[in-house]
Amino acid sequence: MLRDLRRSTRLRVAAAAALSSMIALGAIGVVFVVQTQDRLEATATYTAKQRVYRIQELLNAGTPVDKINSRVPDLLYExxxxEGKRVASCPATWNGKPLIARAESAGTGFTDFRLYDVDRNQREPMNCLAELQEYAYRDKPEQLDESQPIPLYNAMGYSEDQRYVVYAAATIDAAALTAAETTRTLLLVGIPLVSLLIGVIAWFAVRSSLRPVEALRREVAEISGHDLGRRVPEPGGRDEIPRLAATMNTMLDRLDTAMTRQVQFTADASHELRTPLTSMRNQLEVLLTYPDQIEWRPSCENALLDVTRMEELVADLLLLSKVEAAETGLVPVPLAEIVAACLDGREPREGVTIESDVDRAAVVLGHRTRLTRLLRNLVDNAERHATSSVRVTVSIVDDDCVLTVADDGAGIPEEDAERVFDRFVRLDDGRDRDEGGSGLGLAIVAEIAHAHGGTVSAEGSVLTVRLPRVES
Structure with missing residues (x-):
């Protein structure tokens, strides 16, 4: 059960959807967090630079160093x-170490500051502590750890007389940082949950989408080899499911046709081979029973005729099974060449002449060997029933190539005009197996014509085949 679940399309699609969404959302979240952090740091650095400019303006204007703090008590500066000696700062540190680390050569830098370094005994106003405390108390207003570092983004500059080096710093906006941290936490928790939700939605969506497929599968599973006439229902719509159902029905049509042909082939072969086999068996049994009274040569000659008849019958049946398959390798074939291949060197039976009238522009897309067999069967049939003449005509009518074979015999009765193209049909004047053939000649003609996209018809003693014309 678990193995089947792991192989399930629904599980694979749901897992792929969840994983891909997690990767995509995670990448977007990382980019968002990094860009937000960069913007906050850039804003803090810009604020530090502005503070340096403000103090520089005061120094350049002649403000004494010891008065700077009263003018800007709310700024973080040093x-x-x-000689590198600190002469003013806010806040002051009790241990005397620099408040702000030396900035980089580019004029900006970064340092960590801790509240426990502040000299609480300083008498000068230290409104700048409000900024530090706001940052430190932003997430732990009741449990402040003064040893926790406070990141300061600093900048540097020189007074106009080059007597002093000015450092100023700024913290990241506490409210903005809190919002960014909250967003980061929400992303860490929300992305897996959203990905899981997407996976669940994908699971049910695929399950719903595959429900018609499962119904088709069950329907097809119930169709046995003896019930190929059944078809699966084709739901409405234009998506893949109706097309799948239509494809399955097309496949079932082909299977049904193939099975019908196989059954028909087997029935035809068993039906037609029974007579010559029975004849051979009877002759051989009589010959073995009365070896001194029956001449063996006539019996063997009769048996050989039966073998030849069976050989021709099997060849015709095999040809029919090949013709019924899909035609491949079709090429443009001039019907004039087919007529020439069929009639040149042919010796009709005594008293019968064969004439032809061919339009050389008649070209069809087909199989040369099969088309030659089609015409040969038509001529054989006409010659067998003709009184004195057979005429083969090839013409172009309504952009079709029309092949006509006519004889001056009695013709086919109107009621048999369609039946004559069925298998093993012999009309009353052609039922002799020795003279009338196997009854497959015109059936082969019909199958070859249909395989080439054409039609065949009979009217009296005229048999007509129409095939689609192509440009030569």
Missing amino acids: ILDR
Whole structure:
């Protein structure tokens, strides 16, 4: 059961949907978080630069260093003299170490600051602590750990007289950072949940989509070899399911046709071979029973005739089975060449002449050997029933190539005009197996004509085949 579930299309599609959505959403989330962090850091760095410019303006305007803090008590800054000694800062640190680390050569830098470094005994106003405390208290207002580092994004500059180095810093906006961290947490939790939801939706969507397929499968599974006439229902719509049902019905049509042909072939062979086999058996049994009273040569000659008749019958049946299959390798064939191949060197029976009238522009797309067999069967049939003449005509009518074979015999009765093209049909004047053939000649003609997209008809003593014409 578990193995079948792992092989299930629904599970594979659902897992693929969930995994792909997780990868896609995760990539989008990472890009979003990184870009948000970059924007927050860039904003903090820009704020630090603006603070440096403000202090520089005060120094350049002649404001004493010890008065800077009263003018900008809310800024995070540090001023050093030429010897690197700190002369002013907000806030002041109790251990005397620099408040802000040295900036990079590009004029900006980054340092970590801790609240426990602040000198609480400083008398000057330190409104700048509000910014640090707002950042530190943003997520833990009741349990502040003053040893936790506060990231400062700093910038540097020089006073106009080059006496002082000015450093200023800024923290990331606490509210914006809190929103970004909340968004990151939501993404970490939400992306797997959304991916799982997408997988579940994909599971049910595929299950719903495959329900008609499962119905088709059950329907096809119930169709046995003896029930090929059944067809699966074709649902409405234009998606893949109706096309699948139509394809299955087409396949069932082909299987039904193939099975019918196989059954018909078997029935035809068994029916037609029974007579010569019975004749051979009787002759051989009589010869063995009365070896001194029966001459063996006539019996063997009769048996040989039966063998020849069976050989011809089997060849015709095999030809029919091949003709019924799909035609391949079709090429343009001039019917004039077919008539020439059939009639040149042919010796009709005594008292019968064969004439032809061929339009050389008549070209069809077909199988040369099969078309030659078609015409030969028509001429054989006409010659067998003709009184004195047979005429073969090839013409072009309504963009079709029309092949006509006529004789001056009694002709086919109107009621037999369609039946004559069935298998093993022999009319009253042609029932002699020795003279009338196996009864497959005109059936082969009809099958070859249909395989080439044409039609065949009989009217009296005139047999007509119409085939689609192609340009030579």
